[in-house]
Amino acid sequence: MFQRLSQHKKGGDSHSKQEIRRARPVSASLEENVSYIEQALFPSDDVQKRPLSFCGEKGTLIYIESLTDKKVIEKNIIEPLSRNQGEELDQLFLSVDSKKETDLEQGIAALIAGKSLYLLDGQKDFFVFGTMVSFVRNLSEPDNEGVIRGPHNGFIEDLTHNMYSIRKLIESPNLRVRYFNIGKITQTKVAMVYIQDIANPNLVQEVEKRLQDISIDTIMSPGFIQEFTEDNPYSPFPQHLNTERPDRTVSNLAEGRVAILADGDPTALIFPVTLFAFYQTPDDYHSRWIVGSFVRLIRLLSFLIAFQLPAFYIATVSFHPEILPVELIFTIKGTLSQVPFPPIIEAALMEVIFELLREAGIRLPSRVGQTIGIVGGLVIGDAIVRAGLVSYPMTIVVALTAIASFLVPSNEMSTAVRILRFPLMLAASIFGYLGISFGLMIISIHLTKLESFGTPYLAPLAPLRFKDMKDTFIRFPIWRMNQRPHDPHPQRMTQETVSRSWKNSDQPKE
Template sequence: MRRSFSKRTTRKLINPTVEKQDTCDTPAMNLEEKVTFIREGLFLTDDLSIRNLIFNEKQVKLMFIDSIVEVGSIQNSVIKPMQENPFGHIKNVVYGANVNETVDLQGALDALVDGHCLLIIEDEECMFLISAPKNQSAHRIEPINEKVIRGSHQGFSENVAENVQFIRERITNRKVTVKYSHVGVTTKTKYALVSISTLTDPELAKTIEERITYIKADAIQSPGYFEEFLEDSSFSPFPQFLNTERPDRVVANLMEGRMALLMEGSPTALIFPVSFFSFFQTSEDYNSRSFIASFLRLIRLVSFITTLCLPAFYIAVISYNYEVIPVEIIFSIKSSLEYLPFPPLIEAAIMQFTLELLREAAIRLPNPVAQTIGVVGGLVIGTAVVDANFVSNTMVIVVAITAISSFVIPSNELSTSVRILGFPLMVLASLFGFFGIVIGLMITLIHMSKLKSLGHYYLYPMAPFDVKAFKDAFIRVPIWLMKERPRDLKAIYKWKTTNPRGWKKNEQSD
């Protein structure tokens, strides 16, 4: 199906302000005005629920954010008692709940995102805040493929409302906006777009909403379907959206000005737009000191280059360029190649293909069996092919280092992509030597420079070049020095902090 993207206007939200009232005698705003104020103050988020009730023969609006409050508790402690006793005072009718009076609409907004529900009664200035936070102990399972030593050990579930709760627990701010909708002509799958309204570029929100409206597929069953419908270049080997199962990682990217997509039935969130360097950042980078985080990130980047180039480099050396390695090593390699029936390219392809077979077998089998297959298969096959003179000892070492390097890359999708890219690079190395490797890397780099993620350059901050953004690219400087958000995201408010630490190194207290 051909994708076509067009432009449409967006609705401009109002940031409401109101002065606090000191008395409950004269209403300053009517019921509908207060409801409108609250809805706009929460930036028209879709997880705001409004119930209509009658109490003391007056209209009552009960408002709450259903992703962070216990809806069952509200039903039993608030709605049901008011229906059974439609006359009296709220504090005498609503039992089993902490009820507080307020006249401050701004304070009511903050209370709503903190797990309260709000009762607004017609022709009365006083409002009632009732505490009903949702249990925060639900689903505390760490994702298997994104484990950390230091940091949060919570992962997403397969319930979209619960996943929104995890995000709101970490950002207790009314500026978090959730937009629920359904996609799929037959499946009608529920999804949620999450952003921070005062940070996210309105053009980005408009672009992603437009692209989703063009999805006319019969079924959308996982975030992977969304990814293929929304990405700029479907035939690029590089992932253009970031997949994660960690709420803390989603929150960190939302605070940069990005958006996230959550889907019913999947624990995976899509984050967009992203750059190439986003795939080398982990949650643990920001829980460790900058020196350690920078060292580990450089190792990941080196492992990317190793996975991509090492087999091709070995083939080029063996086939064309013996002179680049020491003479002592040449004799050792030459002796191991003496009785081999295959050229280096076939030798490398056999080992890489065998490694992929073992990897897939380990994924599909139960854990105890998978560990046995990995250890026994690797040892037995590795030893057997060398003894049978099908593969040299040196090639086994090269493939083993390549495999280990691919495991270091934090993103499984990027890791798979770079392993696939290694095959054409090996072919070029077998045909043209080092010149073929250079040609292959140039084509890859040109493609990455042209590639975009929702219109944002994939190689930012290298192309276009932005020296300030290098603070969190190859290395990570101390967090207090990262004062600005990435410029390519065009966040509404670019500053993370205006006063990094507020004290001087040599400052002494009296």
């Protein structure tokens, strides 16, 4: 996932950078110049045009609002032009960094860097103003997406700041932003972000249609949008990837996906996604590929443990104790003989207690929540075993299950796994291993049928695509992944410049 960002900036973006290098002289026609810039940057709703005439000549000010300081533009550009009293144009902009250019391609590159352009009709040059916005960097990292290496900043509740973070990582004229106002009462500003020459036009059109079809009075967070736009709202599995990290958002955009951000919330929704996307973390790509692959395999193993281990324990002690070693059978039976409840009641009681402690730890203040979680877990766990309500093996099983569920990087996927645990435990308590088999079969059928904006949820496993396996169960070296994943159906699959050509040049010469 994250290798797409570096490949996009080096190789995948080579298209646009080659175009920028071709000189395009300024025409004497203002409409022709503005039209050329529009073709390079539009449709992107954060690119603003403002008509500003000078001495009777038509003029246009162009800037990207997420990268520019509006106060600087208003004070140092618009106000001097408005109160002009016959002064020379060059003398009006002494309070702002300005220079003249004659190449429109240089002007487009300046816009992407956060500068503003002022073009006049009949002039063979234009002004470039240094109006870059300077945000105070948000040093706080998302609590549920912390990394050991890599950037430690995240989105905040301001949409303009979040768009600034994305545009600073993707300095390409192909980045598109579309704004929507959703909610009849709240009129919440929502941004749809994608890369035009990579994202599939059909996907962009489908996302736009679903956003425009939302009819509701209030939109308070992207969670509302998620429920209105997902393919199967009754599935326990999330069909949008939530993230508060700009680098993770950008890397998914570079793969051909679409992101949705809402004003007032630091969360970005990314789609289409697959099941394996929820088990990928930034650390997988900031570490060497062997380390990242090993950790990812452990994470995927935790997915199986998190919702199957209690069910297998219940089925084993209730129906199939003969598969255990004889010494272990006597140990477990000895502890179970002191418990008056069947294993399903034990497991349900422990799971409910664990969920209560988890919710209490979240709702309480941070300084108190951790203490309550640790002390409450130790005290209640020890007391409930000593009271003979739960056996020691069941305590170990539930503790291992809880640890495995914490390894899931996505909170929504972790919740889905915890929900699935209960029906699987019930099936195991009634039918044993047969019940688990049928439960897993139903889950597998559901996952196979599930889609996210037309993308199979189990891709690239079903349907099987070996080429996309390079970043699924394990992560291949970045220089071996020269193609984007197939599931978002990007327009350009190949990364043109992903190579280790220096290796060949180091060969000894004869």
